[in-house]
Amino acid sequence: MVRMMKALFVMVACMVVTTPYTEAAINCRDLVTKLLSCLPYMQNGGNPSLSCCLGVKSINDAAGTAPDRRAACYCMKEASGSEPSINRNNSASLPDKCRISLPYMISPFTECSRVK
Numbered sequence: 001m002v003r004m005m006k007a008l009f010v011m012v013a014c015m016v017v018t019t020p021y022t023e024a025a026i027n028c029r030d031l032v033t034k035l036l037s038c039l040p041y042m043q044n045g046g047n048p049s050l051s052c053c054l055g056v057k058s059i060n061d062a063a064g065t066a067p068d069r070r071a072a073c074y075c076m077k078e079a080s081g082s083e084p085s086i087n088r089n090n091s092a093s094l095p096d097k098c099r100i101s102l103p104y105m106i107s108p109f110t111e112c113s114r115v116k
Contacts, residue, residue: 026071031059032079038094042086053098060100066116073104073112081108 034055041048048056059076063069080091088107095102104115 025065026059026063026068026075028071028075028078031072031075034059035076035079039086041094041097042080042090045087045090048094048097052094053100056094056098056100056102060102069103070112070115073110073115076104076106077108077110077112080106 035052037049037055038052040046041052059072063072080086080088091106094106104110104112
């Protein structure tokens with residue numbers, strides 16, 4: 001439990017420090033809050049919770065413009081690379097597991113500037 005709380009803190013701290021993208025309506029802090037329920041899946045695999053998938057869906061639905069999609073990509077990129085206990089394969093498979101099509105991979109290596 002302590003380790004999970006540490007991971008949540010690190011993720012939120014990274015998102016708060018990240019420079020906001022002024023042309024986008026996506027707020028990294030809100031995005032991370034919506035992804036907190038995904039942390040157990042991103043760390044351990046299995047199946048993501050319903051609340052996790054609903055959070056990913058709401059992020060995807062909110063990103064209606066290219067700048068919004070890029071901003072969401074940068075936020076997810078930072079979040080997926082911010083905590084060593086997050087399994088990168090689990091993060092990358094999250095959209096498929098939730099049956100959501102994202103225009104980018106959730107990975108610390110995603111080139112978000114190319115997201116349309």
